[in-house]
Amino acid sequence: MNRYLIILLLITFLSCKESPKAASHEQPSVATSENSNIDYLEESEVDFDNRMEWWREARFGMFIHWGAYAVPAGIYKGKETKNVGEWIMKTESIPISEYEKFATSFNPVEFNASQWVSALKDAGMKYMVITSKHHDGFGLWDSEISDYDIMDASVYKKDILKALSDACKKEDIKFGLYYSTMDWHHPDAQADTYAKGGTKDENNEERFNMYYENYMKPQLKELITKYDPAILWFDGEWTPEFTHEQGLDLYQYVRSLKPSILINNRVDKGRKGMQGMNDGKMKYAGDFGTPEQEILDGTSTLDWESCMTMNDTWGYKTNDHNWKTSETLIFNLVDAASKGGNYLLNVGPDAKGVIPEASIKRLKDIGDWLDINGEAVYNTESVGENYKQGDVIRIMKKKNASTLYATSFKKPEETFTLDAIHPEDGSNIYILGIKENLDWSYKDEKLMISVPLKALNELGEKYAWTFKIENGKTK
Numbered sequence: 001m002n003r004y005l006i007i008l009l010l011i012t013f014l015s016c017k018e019s020p021k022a023a024s025h026e027q028p029s030v031a032t033s034e035n036s037n038i039d040y041l042e043e044s045e046v047d048f049d050n051r052m053e054w055w056r057e058a059r060f061g062m063f064i065h066w067g068a069y070a071v072p073a074g075i076y077k078g079k080e081t082k083n084v085g086e087w088i089m090k091t092e093s094i095p096i097s098e099y100e101k102f103a104t105s106f107n108p109v110e111f112n113a114s115q116w117v118s119a120l121k122d123a124g125m126k127y128m129v130i131t132s133k134h135h136d137g138f139g140l141w142d143s144e145i146s147d148y149d150i151m152d153a154s155v156y157k158k159d160i161l162k163a164l165s166d167a168c169k170k171e172d173i174k175f176g177l178y179y180s181t182m183d184w185h186h187p188d189a190q191a192d193t194y195a196k197g198g199t200k201d202e203n204n205e206e207r208f209n210m211y212y213e214n215y216m217k218p219q220l221k222e223l224i225t226k227y228d229p230a231i232l233w234f235d236g237e238w239t240p241e242f243t244h245e246q247g248l249d250l251y252q253y254v255r256s257l258k259p260s261i262l263i264n265n266r267v268d269k270g271r272k273g274m275q276g277m278n279d280g281k282m283k284y285a286g287d288f289g290t291p292e293q294e295i296l297d298g299t300s301t302l303d304w305e306s307c308m309t310m311n312d313t314w315g316y317k318t319n320d321h322n323w324k325t326s327e328t329l330i331f332n333l334v335d336a337a338s339k340g341g342n343y344l345l346n347v348g349p350d351a352k353g354v355i356p357e358a359s360i361k362r363l364k365d366i367g368d369w370l371d372i373n374g375e376a377v378y379n380t381e382s383v384g385e386n387y388k389q390g391d392v393i394r395i396m397k398k399k400n401a402s403t404l405y406a407t408s409f410k411k412p413e414e415t416f417t418l419d420a421i422h423p424e425d426g427s428n429i430y431i432l433g434i435k436e437n438l439d440w441s442y443k444d445e446k447l448m449i450s451v452p453l454k455a456l457n458e459l460g461e462k463y464a465w466t467f468k469i470e471n472g473k474t475k
């Protein structure tokens, strides 16, 4: 049975229509009149697994926060905002008409889609998720039903999403779109309450529904039709005007437009705070949980993706230099993989269209590390409760195979000991990057591996070392 089944609704649905059709494996990529009859909330486990397959294998993606907020870059009227850059409109209470001027002057003359995709590939990332529209309401594409976008409101007048979706397609990178349901600019969404400093507007639910039906849905239809995204990544679902019923409807709507698409859990109201997983099971729509700025404490039976910044902001801020180290970022990626999760790491390009040098450096470091160690990350699954040994060792397992990986963030010494891995007799054990087949023994429930120190030093790895156990089991 499907995890996203909404029992009450189903009972209602089933009583008034024929038995629901499960989505087939060969799902059409565009809407057909048949799609609208399918109940996407009732999907078999097999169909769900098929749809999720590429994403689970990919493990590592690039989040891009880019929009009009890159223009103030964290500074308004000489004052530095304390909050993240993309929230500057709200945090600094910038009047809508004032903020619109940032959209007008947004002119990223140095933007080069294929350079961004190269940086993504060099990092070993497999997919991109870019803000089509953040909370400020400004769109990075040529929306037919809005003038508040890069074509109509800005001097730039080139379709950024088109350039990026084309560049991703060319390089075989999956292209995903972030879309905020919250909108501080649209008069039927939050613009009114926003302008009044957040006072609740009694009529807003009705008007929000108009925005939902007449603006959001048509925009999403455009986005799917024009850019064929592999993921829709919703956000801003916590506003009181947006309802659980709309969340369910939104999930159905987006899937009916592109049945194979993946949708995060912020499409609905199920997310529990920043930890990001759904509150309870089988109640809310959404294909995966979304921990924000954190990684789950342990494993989960549900799919999840941890999104995180490299410094302290999503949208570009001139003065944010609080960068995480490459080692921390690699650790986070491995930590998430060992717990069965994906890592969506953010870059915030500046107003010219340049990804900060500090981000590029880190992307390169991670990519170099993955060049050697990637097989411990891609297409792996969690081994369950034995996913770690202390603070510095993480264990992964190749999907549908008995190959295990142990990545250590402390440089191994002469003998490397693993407490929870039992190799099969005759199993080969290696360190990734070194050809040598290593000597090992298994005694008193411990695996002891002889480390070739000379080769290890020559390898020149800086961050972490991965042992590959070709055939083994965890306890």
Ligand code: H79
Binding pocket: 065, 084, 086, 087, 235, 238, 272, 273, 274, 292, 307, 314
């Ligand atoms: O786009 C980036 C941020 O701008 C956006 N999400 C990432 C990916 C973001 N918007 N707001 N926040 C992050 C923080 C909001 C936190 C809260 Fe709530 C919203 C506190 C109360 C309502 C979410 C729902 C967390 C707790 C309940």
